[in-house]
Amino acid sequence: MPAITDTRDRIIATADALFYARGYAATSFMDIAQALGISRGNFYYYFKTKDEILAAVIEFRLARTRALLDAWSQEEGSPAARVGRFIQMLIDNQAPIMAHGCPVGTLCAELAKLDHPAQPQARALFTLFRDWLRAQFDALGQGARADALALHALMRSQGIATLATAFRDPVLLGQEVAALRAWLADLSPNP
Amino acid sequence: MPAITDTRDRIIATADALFYARGYAATSFMDIAQALGISRGNFYYYFKTKDEILAAVIEFRLARTRALLDAWSQEEGSPAARVGRFIQMLIDNQAPIMAHGCPVGTLCAELAKLDHPAQPQARALFTLFRDWLRAQFDALGQGARADALALHALMRSQGIATLATAFRDPVLLGQEVAALRAWLADLSPNP
């Protein structure tokens, strides 16, 4: 288990941002090296192949997502408010979403087309959200339906992100976020 | 205006299939040439650059989509049945969707990340569906809401395709298609 150096972390953070903005295949070592100010040859000291960088970036995103979901769980008192935070993410990140889509959905789509072996790891990002959402719907008393509702919320977040990217339209995004909030409110009436 | 030769059509059809299955950037001239049984150099006679092939493929898809929507309009007697045909498309194409996603959504997402000049042309594919769906909801008496409902149906088709690809789960797909049909039925009660 090699020590985590500062340079290694910076490579991962830079690759994370570039993989999101430009895609995995379209991002070259030179792009990462230039953005970082180090030489191309250097990061073969930290990663033997490009796939290893991808694996590290997905691990990084998994850890960040777990921390995000934990924070939402702590900061929001009710399950409905927690799902609300999930929905709010579409508003908070609307500029990057309109420019580059959802980081999870677009990565899974790209890896599917590349028939890439890291597909299960990327899918695990979705599973984190799915399980967390299912726990919220379960707490809302939805029992057996909880997983289907979690997938439904996840599905709509993906549809919204895809259309928002294609049409570059914040009105469309806001409209569909409102509809998603209405769907949530219908599920958990607030008397 | 050059004549449309048989070879040109075959290049477009092959590129169309490969761009869908593997993505635009990941598909090389050699891939297309090999799948087609012609030499690499040959199709520079028909297309000067790779971007020209992409433009021709999008034109091809636009024409095919118009023909598809016209057929649905003729074959189905009611607006609700026509929207039903749109939804049914997710079932009919579930195998390719689980493998490669929606051809329109994934192309728009890829071109967005590449910051590619053909983005408006790709978006026009979505607009064909959007306008056709809006006409159906208009005929259903939804008036001012027709466009928002069209976008909602489009949004859900995209979310379903993205999650079906990520999870490779036909059950999930069937579940969400049923929910989409229920949404449509609630809009247009059939007494």
Next chain:
DNA sequence: GTCTATACCCAGATAGAC
């Protein structure tokens, strides 16, 4: 119209000096 040959570039990856 179709082919082969090739120019040219940039990618991922390696070797070895410092």
Next chain:
DNA sequence: GTCTATCTGGGTATAGAC
């Protein structure tokens, strides 16, 4: 640890024979 130099392969694109 970081660098420069370099190898090798594949990509787009061109030239020119047939």
